[in-house]
Amino acid sequence: MIYALAMLQKTYLMSPGPTTVPAEVLAAGARQVIHHRGSEFRELMGRCLERLRDVFRTEGDVLVFTASGTGAFESAVANLFSPGDRVLAVTAGEFGDRWIAMAKAYGLDVHELRYAWGETPRPSDVAERLRETGAGTAFVVHSETSTGVVCDLEAIAVEARSAGALLVVDAVSSLGAVPVETDAWGLDVVVSGSQKALMTPPGLSFAAVSQAGWQRAAEASLPRFYFDWAKLRKALEHGSTPSTPAVSVVAQLDVALGLLLDAGLEAAFARHAALGRACREGAKAMGLSLFSPDEERSAVVTAIRVPESVDARELVRSLRDRFGITVAGGHGELASRVFRVGHIGHYDIFDITTTLAAVEELLVEAGAEIERGVAVARALEAYDQPARV
Amino acid sequence: MIYALAMLQKTYLMSPGPTTVPAEVLAAGARQVIHHRGSEFRELMGRCLERLRDVFRTEGDVLVFTASGTGAFESAVANLFSPGDRVLAVTAGEFGDRWIAMAKAYGLDVHELRYAWGETPRPSDVAERLRETGAGTAFVVHSETSTGVVCDLEAIAVEARSAGALLVVDAVSSLGAVPVETDAWGLDVVVSGSQKALMTPPGLSFAAVSQAGWQRAAEASLPRFYFDWAKLRKALEHGSTPSTPAVSVVAQLDVALGLLLDAGLEAAFARHAALGRACREGAKAMGLSLFSPDEERSAVVTAIRVPESVDARELVRSLRDRFGITVAGGHGELASRVFRVGHIGHYDIFDITTTLAAVEELLVEAGAEIERGVAVARALEAYDQPARV
Numbered sequence: 001m002i003y004a005l006a007m008l009q010k011t012y013l014m015s016p017g018p019t020t021v022p023a024e025v026l027a028a029g030a031r032q033v034i035h036h037r038g039s040e041f042r043e044l045m046g047r048c049l050e051r052l053r054d055v056f057r058t059e060g061d062v063l064v065f066t067a068s069g070t071g072a073f074e075s076a077v078a079n080l081f082s083p084g085d086r087v088l089a090v091t092a093g094e095f096g097d098r099w100i101a102m103a104k105a106y107g108l109d110v111h112e113l114r115y116a117w118g119e120t121p122r123p124s125d126v127a128e129r130l131r132e133t134g135a136g137t138a139f140v141v142h143s144e145t146s147t148g149v150v151c152d153l154e155a156i157a158v159e160a161r162s163a164g165a166l167l168v169v170d171a172v173s174s175l176g177a178v179p180v181e182t183d184a185w186g187l188d189v190v191v192s193g194s195q196k197a198l199m200t201p202p203g204l205s206f207a208a209v210s211q212a213g214w215q216r217a218a219e220a221s222l223p224r225f226y227f228d229w230a231k232l233r234k235a236l237e238h239g240s241t242p243s244t245p246a247v248s249v250v251a252q253l254d255v256a257l258g259l260l261l262d263a264g265l266e267a268a269f270a271r272h273a274a275l276g277r278a279c280r281e282g283a284k285a286m287g288l289s290l291f292s293p294d295e296e297r298s299a300v301v302t303a304i305r306v307p308e309s310v311d312a313r314e315l316v317r318s319l320r321d322r323f324g325i326t327v328a329g330g331h332g333e334l335a336s337r338v339f340r341v342g343h344i345g346h347y348d349i350f351d352i353t354t355t356l357a358a359v360e361e362l363l364v365e366a367g368a369e370i371e372r373g374v375a376v377a378r379a380l381e382a383y384d385q386p387a388r389v
Numbered sequence: 390m391i392y393a394l395a396m397l398q399k400t401y402l403m404s405p406g407p408t409t410v411p412a413e414v415l416a417a418g419a420r421q422v423i424h425h426r427g428s429e430f431r432e433l434m435g436r437c438l439e440r441l442r443d444v445f446r447t448e449g450d451v452l453v454f455t456a457s458g459t460g461a462f463e464s465a466v467a468n469l470f471s472p473g474d475r476v477l478a479v480t481a482g483e484f485g486d487r488w489i490a491m492a493k494a495y496g497l498d499v500h501e502l503r504y505a506w507g508e509t510p511r512p513s514d515v516a517e518r519l520r521e522t523g524a525g526t527a528f529v530v531h532s533e534t535s536t537g538v539v540c541d542l543e544a545i546a547v548e549a550r551s552a553g554a555l556l557v558v559d560a561v562s563s564l565g566a567v568p569v570e571t572d573a574w575g576l577d578v579v580v581s582g583s584q585k586a587l588m589t590p591p592g593l594s595f596a597a598v599s600q601a602g603w604q605r606a607a608e609a610s611l612p613r614f615y616f617d618w619a620k621l622r623k624a625l626e627h628g629s630t631p632s633t634p635a636v637s638v639v640a641q642l643d644v645a646l647g648l649l650l651d652a653g654l655e656a657a658f659a660r661h662a663a664l665g666r667a668c669r670e671g672a673k674a675m676g677l678s679l680f681s682p683d684e685e686r687s688a689v690v691t692a693i694r695v696p697e698s699v700d701a702r703e704l705v706r707s708l709r710d711r712f713g714i715t716v717a718g719g720h721g722e723l724a725s726r727v728f729r730v731g732h733i734g735h736y737d738i739f740d741i742t743t744t745l746a747a748v749e750e751l752l753v754e755a756g757a758e759i760e761r762g763v764a765v766a767r768a769l770e771a772y773d774q775p776a777r778v
Contacts, residue, residue, distance in 0.1 A: 246592030
């Protein structure tokens with residue numbers, strides 16, 4: 001086997017997060033720690049906040065937490081509500097379900113708009129369920145990492161606003177990969193994390209909060225301290241945080257956001273759209289079917305069904321053990337049927353062709369009839385095609 | 390001025406946290422990110438948990454949070470209590486006050502045992518106030534970073550146990566610097582952070598939880614999700630976490646704990662005791678007085694009063710701007726009267742002499758009458774002295 005010749009196996013992180021971090025961002029993680037109340041940190045954090053506002057496309061506040069994206073989402077629950085408040089949670093996958101579990105843990109009156117995993121939430125359904133339930137807030141996952149579906153957030157925001165509801169958006173895997181127009185679309189709270197399209201190691205998460213969000217927070221009575229927005233905003237205005245932040249990851253975030261914004265957000269959106277297209281077309285060219293609708297918007301992660309004769313868990317394991325390639329498995333019942341390829345952040349077309357070539361190799365070994373090289377060829381071709389509408 | 394010759398100013402982090410991180414630990418922060426559900430991370434986290442148990446000196450569970458120490462402390466509040474539960478909070482400084490504010494934010498019935506800043510909490514007072522109030526839990530700060538005082542935790546634990554109360558300990562700045570015997574002293578919950586004596590950048594924090602802590606948590610009804618102990622323990626048993634952890638900081642922690650344990654915890658305790666002694670003796674030799682009692686146990690940070698004619702804020706600023714030395718100022722009303730020298734973690738006697746030499750230089754410039762060189766000489770001498778009892 002030719003692969004056994006590789007004494008020092010290269011590794012490829014093709015998961016939907018954490019994602020591969022560029023070398024210059026990694027390097028900033030090895031800088032000596034600085035104090036979080038000094039002028040150097042103040043300057044660093046100030047620059048990060050400015051860049052984050054550019055990435056979120058907001059003139060409003062962006063808050064920075066030392067926590068995973070789940071922590072930032074919890075900050076929205078703890079700051080926006082009082083016990084028993086009614087919310088509508090839209091779910092079509094693992095993260096939608098997670099926010100439901102969280103809202104229930106906080107004693108909210110949670111109503112669900114539930115879709116089968118892999119379906120795309122419909123804006124009109126959101127409007128209808130908001131009117132039915134009278135919920136004052138809707139939770140929506142922009143990019144459902146467990147299925148690959150990116151919903152039409154702009155249209156959902158229109159419906160939420162017309163129903164008079166606040167919209168809280170999980171943009172953990174979408175921010176920086178596909179358009180998230182916090183101000184222009186009127187998103188009230190947008191939550192994200194450092195470890196996906198922002199090309200930074202995990203450890204930091206964010207919440208962009210609108211004026212309406214702040215008004216709600218002023219009346220909300222759920223307990224909060226570490227995740228208290230008002231206290232955090234006050235400290236951030238002075239370039240620090242109420243408790244010690246992950247200063248090394250902040251230094252890395254600063255470098256990564258610089259890279260992202262220097263190249264331009266629109267370029268990032270175009271690249272991700274092309275990567276998603278290439279991945280979907282390459283998979284289909286091998287005769288594989290997609291788990292979720294074949295939509296241009298879903299440019300973050302692609303969930304792919306394996307042939308009947310193959311166990312996806314086995315495929316995921318072989319990709320990792322034999323080729324050093326980490327992709328994600330399917331969740332729960334999907335574990336044996338689906339694998340997921342993340343294509344966000346510091347990622348290019350050759351990451352797609354690498355992944356497809358390795359998948360092809362393993363499927364052929366397992367007896368699948370695939371025309372050799374077709375996936376890679378089709379992916380390269382699709383990458384350069386204009387978007388289908 | 391000779392100092393102007395320094396084109397590339399060296400910097401010295403002499404704060405009580407975050408502290409200077411050894412180069413080999415920093416380097417691990419520049420490693421490529423790995424996936425938190427793979428075998429490599431499982432092995433890494435498993436090793437960290439084992440090492441953390443050695444550092445906490447417990448056979449019980451140690452939980453790892455992506456959060457600052459404040460987050461880990463909040464996990465204790467959210468997991469141990471139901472609304473209205475009565476607690477006794479011992480406070481003699483900023484962190485004691487912080488836990489009072491947190492417990493109040495969570496709706497607990499908080500009774501205080503309050504001392505002036507700089508005083509040392511007395512075990513007998515804890516016993517008395519626990520009996521008076523009937524509180525089922527006591528919060529105590531082991532090392533009060535705002536004043537430098539390290540309390541007699543072992544004796545306080547005896548009193549808490551005899552009063553039938555659970556003891557929750559803030560060991561954020563003490564763990565790894567001075568003895569913290571979680572099991573032997575019967576501490577129920579011990580909270581700490583990565584960025585002090587554990588020589589790791591900020592971003593991770595910990596809670597060691599006893600059997601009694603778990604029993605209490607099973608009955609506690611305060612809302613929690615991100616900080617939920619049971620969910621976190623279950624994930625950690627499989628070498629992962631419920632949401633994406635700060636994997637780079639975990640990699641750094643692993644290296645740092647290896648360094649700490651290879652040299653031996655007892656060696657670290659002896660070194661810190663000697664550093665504290667050297668710092669106190671050097672300061673006194675310059676004619677400065679200590680803000681807190683001159684106790685051998687208080688080996689984490691030393692709070693020093695400036696002469697009447699000097700503004701401590703000015704001293705702190707000059708140390709930073711002219712010499713690149715970051716020490717901490719005093720809090721609140723103490724800002725003009727006190728500065729604090731941290732001597733924890735990757736720290737040796739020459740860090741003490743550097744700090745004292747720079748302070749001497751500035752005080753002499755400001756007109757203080759100090760015999761030149763006396764502070765450094767006395768510090769070196771005291772470092773080698775056996776501990777006074």
